[in-house]
Amino acid sequence: MRKLAMLGGGFIGRFYTDSIQGYRNKDKVVSIYARREETATQFAKDYNVKHWTTDMEEAIAHPEVEVVCVALPNNLHEQAVLLCCKHKKAVICTKPLARNAAEAKRMLEAVEKAGIFAGYLEDLVYTPKHIKAHESVMNGALGRILWAKSRETHPGPHSNWFWDMEQAGGGCMLDLGCHCVEIARSYIGKDIRPVEVMCWADTQVKPIDAEDHGIALVKYENGAIGQFEVSWTFRGGMDLRDEVMGTEGTIWINSFLRTGFEMFTTGKGADYVAEKAESNTGWLFPVGDEMNELGYNHMFMDMFDAIEEGREAKETFYDGYVVNCILDACYKSAKTKQWEPVQL
Amino acid sequence: MRKLAMLGGGFIGRFYTDSIQGYRNKDKVVSIYARREETATQFAKDYNVKHWTTDMEEAIAHPEVEVVCVALPNNLHEQAVLLCCKHKKAVICTKPLARNAAEAKRMLEAVEKAGIFAGYLEDLVYTPKHIKAHESVMNGALGRILWAKSRETHPGPHSNWFWDMEQAGGGCMLDLGCHCVEIARSYIGKDIRPVEVMCWADTQVKPIDAEDHGIALVKYENGAIGQFEVSWTFRGGMDLRDEVMGTEGTIWINSFLRTGFEMFTTGKGADYVAEKAESNTGWLFPVGDEMNELGYNHMFMDMFDAIEEGREAKETFYDGYVVNCILDACYKSAKTKQWEPVQL
Amino acid sequence: MRKLAMLGGGFIGRFYTDSIQGYRNKDKVVSIYARREETATQFAKDYNVKHWTTDMEEAIAHPEVEVVCVALPNNLHEQAVLLCCKHKKAVICTKPLARNAAEAKRMLEAVEKAGIFAGYLEDLVYTPKHIKAHESVMNGALGRILWAKSRETHPGPHSNWFWDMEQAGGGCMLDLGCHCVEIARSYIGKDIRPVEVMCWADTQVKPIDAEDHGIALVKYENGAIGQFEVSWTFRGGMDLRDEVMGTEGTIWINSFLRTGFEMFTTGKGADYVAEKAESNTGWLFPVGDEMNELGYNHMFMDMFDAIEEGREAKETFYDGYVVNCILDACYKSAKTKQWEPVQL
Amino acid sequence: MRKLAMLGGGFIGRFYTDSIQGYRNKDKVVSIYARREETATQFAKDYNVKHWTTDMEEAIAHPEVEVVCVALPNNLHEQAVLLCCKHKKAVICTKPLARNAAEAKRMLEAVEKAGIFAGYLEDLVYTPKHIKAHESVMNGALGRILWAKSRETHPGPHSNWFWDMEQAGGGCMLDLGCHCVEIARSYIGKDIRPVEVMCWADTQVKPIDAEDHGIALVKYENGAIGQFEVSWTFRGGMDLRDEVMGTEGTIWINSFLRTGFEMFTTGKGADYVAEKAESNTGWLFPVGDEMNELGYNHMFMDMFDAIEEGREAKETFYDGYVVNCILDACYKSAKTKQWEPVQL
């Protein structure tokens, strides 16, 4: 049984806790940190958490806490991780690892120096579909991988801090592209070096500084191409699709909008449908079990198993760092309008 | 933590154990009974089970065992359940509960008399999609339910005993129809009485006595209609679909063949795809996480939670009995060619 | 070039004319009959028809008219056909051929006696998908056909006469079931005799005498089963699906709601989407080219080619008569609650 | 009635003729030119063509011929068009219009100078789905268009000349990208200027000089982005999909592999399934009516109507020229690795 501190009582902090404490698991959040007292106390009540605090270090240092889960806005990930290093607590950090590669690198070096377990919570390579598809790819069912595309688009984020470049570090490319980059990389092979990227990004709709739409190609050393398409301006829900092309086969995955569950309703009685659904009448496409479909369950299973078995998780801070390096190159390319090298 | 005896080391015994012991759960199979020693020992080895036996009662009576899971051919369910009554062990029994309503009734009365927990392992009302769809229906998103159809067809069972009327008690209607009947009933309302049935059944292809194809309508007291279509002669994999019509809406669920996961392969490297898949080249439709998609995880969660909370499971022996009653009427109707009353 | 009289200027009269005069074809409506003058003149104007009348016989007798297309309410089909016999004009008649088998038989005998061409406008066995699927079935791609199901459900008809038993002759079973019966029959084989039927029908929702929901099984002499599911109470648009099971294969056809065309709109600017669509915002599923997808183009091509080649059409009055016989048996079975023989 | 010369008796020449002479249309191929006598005579026999020749000019000059349809390898389009100018015959030319913009410009100027009708046979903006989707976009159902993607990939072409740069002028980008460029352009608006492109292209699999995989972004003056993904190395059939994002909505079109027609067969009796299908057993996805689904029927209707009405076709040589300009920029960008301006 793992005992956790949850840092952040927002959208993902609650989602994570549902997954961690769900499924009769042995694991338990024992301390919750949030900036505002009412968020912390509400969370503590909802999830039956013994200890709450508005002081981040207190949560981390709490003697019962073995593992710290970072579910804070992007600009606070580094600070949280450094405190875990100081207190020698295992840390698992939400995506993106950092706002940029330099920050990610400092975090990576810190956890290595501190010798603590450091897992990167990239849930979308833990979805049941991804796990099985990845297995097929590894078994050679698709032959040599030529191209892997991941697309994540929705109508826009739910919290204001996403729009503030200082806190968020970027727009939809950082927010959603980090998922896509790692998905493509996992199909192409995590041992294959990403070499250079070409990226377009624009602010087409939203009244913000950051990009609300971005597309990039990531070239790997073996000639394979990773592609992402991300946007905060998509209409119709959350579009989450992957495609892989190999010399011997093809994989198409739809993780959210077309999963074999279709509902029409004139509108009576239908409440929450799914993350980012835009309406609650007409044809709707709910997801059976979001936590499982989105990979949270298998992700935490791997994290806690890894801690107990003394091994690395499938997704580590190094992976998060590589993702940040690729995204940095994308941001640069979007400006220089040229292919930009990935600097690892 | 629940400690189980697993009775039966075949297809479903292994599937169940994967689910029970997976997900870092607290539950553990501590005794395995199989008819043949090599099945029992292999199982014990594969799943790290301390105690194995070829004597059913020994497994049930084993002092560590708290819960007995019946995963035996249909003709052995009653015997196993009666032994659980004798030893006052909680029992959870696979589908169909019994070969017919009379047998089911004896089992139901025995567990009630013994005062033991008795759960019915109807996994398909525990799938994530079913749970969410059911919730929407209960919330009124579909208005008044008029019709609920469930279809389960595949190319035929894997073990010989299914073909033996004495052991199996029936053909595809008992084997697959039991799922469909309960699915439709759950949408229409488990408090609404099934009144009469009309059924067609035939042995169209297989060299067996039992029916390999059957279709029935089940009329409920409020005028709603449950429908099932089951077959052991379907080509193309396992077709598992539900449809619900209400005055205000519609639900369509595809649980197996079209779930947003599509793969084409020329055939190199593709091994096991999914239960009942017929080929391993060309276009294939794997399921991300069969145990979860088929409801096993949520089913066992409910069973063990119910035991710990001292409440009934969502699916009880009474439900299994109702299903047997409906199916008995179907078999009768297929012979008399008339609507036959459901005798509860 | 064929010159037609169109009898009936309503929904299907217009649809037919769009198809007949579309595609640069050689064929032309030269006379329009409607009951009300304003319908006739509006039609004449919209479709550039030279002659209009509110006298049915006048349209049929018009010297330029070679072919008469009956697009009138069901109770007027016989009268129209008898007038065609009198004037020795080729006739093509919409579905259902008649309100019942007796009426259909009289019409069949009349056209045979008059020696005129008589085509039955069952468009749904002329859809491009059906034509190709049927070809595959005939080539043996599915082996021996075991079961063929056709489903047509929508939220209810657009004209009042459908609700009047005298004019309509029945409810959704006659209106929609006639399509389904012929679709299933075409897969099973038009030379295989339908033997008996079992049917459930009910008025679940609408304030009408006729049934608004019906399901039937049609047993053929070779043991194959045709099935239909029809309703005027479905929510979500027009559901038009066929499924065929054979010993060697399976066919699934979706003709309307899921055809590879998906649109989400917040609602600005979206007008007509498709026949029976229930909303014009949210996720919508338009059909590319309804006339072609629904078989009208290929149907009229066959009719006119047949006339010119002096052969029978693929669908004749005899087919329409068989359909009426099967439906008569269904209505009877719904009442007697027994399998009823099909009397041809 | 239009009388045509068909230049080229290969794959597309036959497909075109099926469409032109199908549907009881008034139009007829009266002369066939092919390089080899046996191709010409076979074609003449199959399609009942009165005149055949192996001399291109003879076919064009034939007194009965009113319209010339160019269905030759890419390097022969210019020569054919110039001969049409000389003989003042209306010309309709298959895609791509030319091997590059310079060639296209010469052709465009020649037809303008000769004052002949010149239609560009870009069938994929004439598919029923495209026509209806385009209409919705024009009506504002999607708001302002932000991004339009078209994808065409298949396992590779059927004729050797495609692999010869001299004859083909390029690889899959020219062959398939020309479709995609025009599809995206039609959604974004044909009056909006394409400004610059960024493109990646590679020869990942095939033993050829030309690219077998290419991806590009086309930026329009209003900030909208057109995207194409094309390949000759895709496994699984012919993937033909479009996606459009607007501020108020989304469109997803699948034109070939998922159109509501699904078939499983163990392999007996299934012959030709669809263009580029890779197998004839297992799960197959036929298209109901390829000629209609791929737009040929509506395209020729527009061409012949335009000729008769003395107006331009929806797709003109100017459109073909714009497509060639965009593709030239793509080829350049793939080499310079920079955004390259589109030079019109």
Ligand SMILES: NC(=O)c1ccc[n+]([C@@H]2O[C@H](COP(=O)([O-])OP(=O)(O)OC[C@H]3O[C@@H](n4cnc5c(N)ncnc54)[C@H](O)[C@@H]3O)[C@@H](O)[C@H]2O)c1
């Ligand atoms: N894995 C995923 O799929 C996924 C999904 C959503 C968010 N995330 C990530 O989770 C993190 C949090 O996002 P969210 O959606 O939960 O945001 P949120 O706004 O819903 O919640 C953030 C929480 O952080 C705390 N917080 C906010 N600002 C703070 C500050 N200045 N100082 C201290 N605490 C503060 C508050 O408790 C707040 O509730 C981000 O890094 C985001 O990228 C990941």
Ligand SMILES: NC(=O)c1ccc[n+]([C@@H]2O[C@H](COP(=O)([O-])OP(=O)(O)OC[C@H]3O[C@@H](n4cnc5c(N)ncnc54)[C@H](O)[C@@H]3O)[C@@H](O)[C@H]2O)c1
């Ligand atoms: N819930 C589901 O979806 C599902 C799926 C498959 C099977 N089942 C049910 O599970 C039960 C077992 O089916 P299965 O598919 O595992 O069958 P199986 O043949 O694969 O395994 C049955 C096991 O029972 C034991 N056994 C067999 N015959 C025996 C005998 N005469 N005496 C004692 N033990 C014997 C053996 O250990 C054997 O391995 C059946 O009731 C079946 O209906 C349920």
Ligand SMILES: NC(=O)c1ccc[n+]([C@@H]2O[C@H](COP(=O)([O-])OP(=O)(O)OC[C@H]3O[C@@H](n4cnc5c(N)ncnc54)[C@H](O)[C@@H]3O)[C@@H](O)[C@H]2O)c1
């Ligand atoms: N093939 C198909 O898919 C299809 C679809 C719809 C209707 N239909 C059939 O077409 C026929 C007409 O249906 P509809 O949907 O066009 O109906 P409708 O009500 O839209 O039109 C019927 C037309 O018939 C005429 N009419 C009505 N009542 C009349 C009367 N008492 N005397 C003389 N003329 C009268 C009027 O011109 C009217 O416009 C029916 O038999 C129906 O089953 C076929």
Ligand SMILES: NC(=O)c1ccc[n+]([C@@H]2O[C@H](COP(=O)([O-])OP(=O)(O)OC[C@H]3O[C@@H](n4cnc5c(N)ncnc54)[C@H](O)[C@@H]3O)[C@@H](O)[C@H]2O)c1
């Ligand atoms: N619109 C579409 O979707 C589509 C599809 C396929 C091809 N095309 C286009 O059609 C054209 C022909 O392609 P295809 O697939 O029919 O090719 P093909 O090889 O099947 O046929 C080409 C025909 O051109 C003639 N030909 C070939 N080489 C010749 C030469 N050197 N001199 C004179 N005649 C010669 C022959 O009759 C041959 O049959 C190309 O421009 C191609 O891009 C368009």
